[in-house]
Amino acid sequence: MELGTLLERCRQGDELAWEAFVRQYQRRIYSLATCYATDADAARDLAQDVFVRLYRTRKQWRDAATFVPWMIRVARNVCLDQVRARKARPPVSDVPADELVDLAATTGSPDDDYTASSRRRLFYRALRKLTDLSREIILLKEIQGLQIEEIAGMLHIPLGTVKSRSSRARLELARNVLALQALQRGCRVGGPAEEEREAGARKGTAP
């Protein structure tokens, strides 16, 4: 079904259309929420809040052409509200989010999947080490695929700044990835048990 039709039916209060909409966009909203949340439970609650906000404002939904950037803007606002509230009350959980979020890839052979998930996890960790602005720019531009003009409007910064910050953020991310890689290699050299565990995981057996 075309997005425009789906949106129109949701606006009219069609429950089935709304369910289809949630199923279509939940992975995307959840992914966005994980970048602002402290753990997987918080990300799920955040994603739920985003959908509730979208549902309440369904009469104001944009047309299909500009809907997705608008939806991401709404989601970001909900997440930022939550972040502000969280700053007043520090999070309870200390578990790193990337250990709770499912980053597994299921597209190729087990070996390929293992490699792909490891790389994703590495990038995800590196992403969470970035500064707030750099992380948001990577999230909106590279991950969610928004245009530079849309990001500039959303973050209230000039177009040129978005471009320069984007390049800088990508370099920062790449450096973080290399640093984490070096750290992992160091751990691996130091601990043969780690290698055995990884080999076991690759074969799908317990170490």
Next chain:
Amino acid sequence: MNRADCTFVDTWLDDWLAGRLPDEVAWRVEEHVRECERCRRLAAIVRDAEATHLSEASGHADLLPAVLDRTTGSPCARAEELLPALVDDELDADSREILRTHVSHCEGCSRLLAVLEESRSVLPALAELQTPASLTERVLEATSRGPQRSAFARAGLPSVASALACRWWRSVLARPRASLELAYIGTVLIVVLLGNPVAAFRGAGEQAGRLAGAVPVARLTEQLPLKEAAMGTMARLFGGLTAAANVIATEISERWRQARALISEIETTIGDAIKWLATFDLRQAIRGAEQAVQPRGQPARESQQRK
């Protein structure tokens, strides 16, 4: 012969030193060089010059860092700045070639470029993550499947009033001590509507004692064996307690019935008030009030004319 041979050696000396001559020519050159002092010295000079040249050529790679240190400094910072543009294919051909040359000789920039290129495929894959199984159900429960109309709306309040009431109610619930306050109000309401719950037990003890003592125990023990007498006493005691419980239950059910009646009366009154508000016509009310103020049998227009 000797002179002619020196010319011959001058011609083929370079090739002889490089080992490129056929054996018989090389043998003639070698024999002459062994015998001729002048050609021997010439061969030594050429050999040394080549050795010096080779060492200079091999030292060329080490020269670059020293030159860069004394001129522009390391180009890595500039190269790193341009790497994202290289990945995005935004550089012109010359800049691309120059940067590629640097990257091919610089391990650090090469690794950074590899990660940047990899990020182009890995980052978009993070746009959609596997959600927890319960997310869809929770969202639907909180939105379309959940209660659509608030209790205020169901009670017949207009939409604006219902929204305001909902907002007020949410603000009340958001208060940090809301649960304590609600518990207090609830307790007061129960006491007001049902009366003091302790009052129901007030006569229970006496009644139980009266029932249990209806048959004197002493007479029972005289007539029956001790065990049977004890069992009989226990049975009577239980009977008394049961009767007392029945009295309490009856009392509570009576109070509850009264409370229900009171609640239903309040509901009816509120419903009537809402209906009255819904049909309330302000203009008609004003007209009625004006008529009530005017003297009987005298139209409003006349009174205005007199004025």
